[in-house]
Amino acid sequence: MKCKIKLNGINDVKEFVNITFKAENDVDLICGKYYIDGKSIMGIFSLPLDQPIEMELADEDAKMLKNQLEKFIVN
Template sequence: MYETTIQLNAINDVKDFVNKVMLFNYDIDLVSGRYAIDAKSIMGIFSLDLSKPIKLQAHTDDPEKLVESIGKYIVK
């Protein structure tokens, strides 16, 4: 499993992020506090507190293409 932290600042960021993660066949979750939601769900993402960075968990051993795709949202 691959873990990183992301930040989504605007509505368009959320739409773009979901469109990108939908292209991957493995599960990708966003974890904020005690809530874990499917990263491919726009409604789920809007239920989170987007003012803080969110932990991303990708259930894959090869996250290279995912990192390339969503790199601008990853918190360094």
């Protein structure tokens, strides 16, 4: 699954990482040419959080975590 997410500060990043840590597969955040581990707080803070970020995760993880991640997904 590919979608755009928006993280609005420290609390969003902490909550997002707590959710993605439950994923069995990789969660990638893509910003330009950079691929960041979506389970890494430090990695996420290296991204510009003032704009939406592309997220890629396995379909089985997307099904399992969709409800929890919904608040971060933007169109």
